[in-house]
Amino acid sequence: MQLQVCEIFHSIQGEASFSGQPCVFVRLAGCNLRCVWCDTKYAFAGGEAMSVEDIVRNVLAYRCDVVELTGGEPMMQPEGACLLMARLLSEGLTVLLETNGACSLDDVPLGVHRIIDLKPPGSGTAHRADIWAGYAAHWRDTDEIKCVVTGRSDFDWCVEKLKIYNALGRVIIHFSPVWGAVEASELVRWICDSRLPVRLSLQIHKVIWDPDCRGV
Numbered sequence: 507m508q509l510q511v512c513e514i515f516h517s518i519q520g521e522a523s524f525s526g527q528p529c530v531f532v533r534l535a536g537c538n539l540r541c542v543w544c545d546t547k548y549a550f551a552g553g554e555a556m557s558v559e560d561i562v563r564n565v566l567a568y569r570c571d572v573v574e575l576t577g578g579e580p581m582m583q584p585e586g587a588c589l590l591m592a593r594l595l596s597e598g599l600t601v602l603l604e605t606n607g608a609c610s611l612d613d614v615p616l617g618v619h620r621i622i623d624l625k626p627p628g629s630g631t632a633h634r635a636d637i638w639a640g641y642a643a644h645w646r647d648t649d650e651i652k653c654v655v656t657g658r659s660d661f662d663w664c665v666e667k668l669k670i671y672n673a674l675g676r677v678i679i680h681f682s683p684v685w686g687a688v689e690a691s692e693l694v695r696w697i698c699d700s701r702l703p704v705r706l707s708l709q710i711h712k713v714i715w716d717p718d719c720r721g722v
């Protein structure tokens with residue numbers, strides 16, 4: 507089984523509840539969305555064909571306990587991605603899946619931390635949130651949701667959807683500002699005023715390095 511791989515690198519996790527922890531990133535090529543603020547357009551196409559076993563060898567060489575499959579959208583290659591996640595779990599690693607929330611996640615192996623994006627209208631891809639009806643009945647204890655917002659209307663839209671999909675209080679929910687579009691301090695105020703069980707997540711890799719930096 508082969509996968510199209512954009513890049514593999516070792517850095518710190520920049521987002522969600524594993525933020526700050528060393529992590530190996532396996533970025534797969536291809537994406538079924540075109541978010542207006544996308545910062546990984548270079549992963550839309552191309553990549554190098556690698557076997558699952560080659561990827562596992564590469565990951566293990568970093569001697570790091572945490573690995574994340576990201577993209578693009580890793581679940582665009584569902585069979586290979588699920589096989590790879592199962593292999594990485596079998597090596598005793600903590601496995602994270604960063605997914606755009608517009609693909610079926612039914613076959614993701616149990617034990618994988620699914621970090622699922624909820625894309626509001628400011629992303630230009632909110633219409634794909636329909637698939638969330640399928641997630642709502644199958645939340646797992648290890649799931650996390652990430653809402654990246656461009657402003658107050660995105661924040662309100664996400665809160666509404668999180669209520670509809672029975673996610674509030676069920677899984678960890680992160681709100682993150684689109685870099686350069688909304689101030690983190692504003693988002694903090696909306697979160698505090700809402701009294702909802704959600705938290706702020708900043709893309710700390712963009713604070714540490716140049717926001718346009720790749721593979722860090």
Ligand code: SF4
Pocket residue numbers: 537538539540541543544545546547549577578579606
């Ligand atoms: S889902 Fe991710 S990779 Fe795809 S366009 Fe949106 S931000 Fe970019």
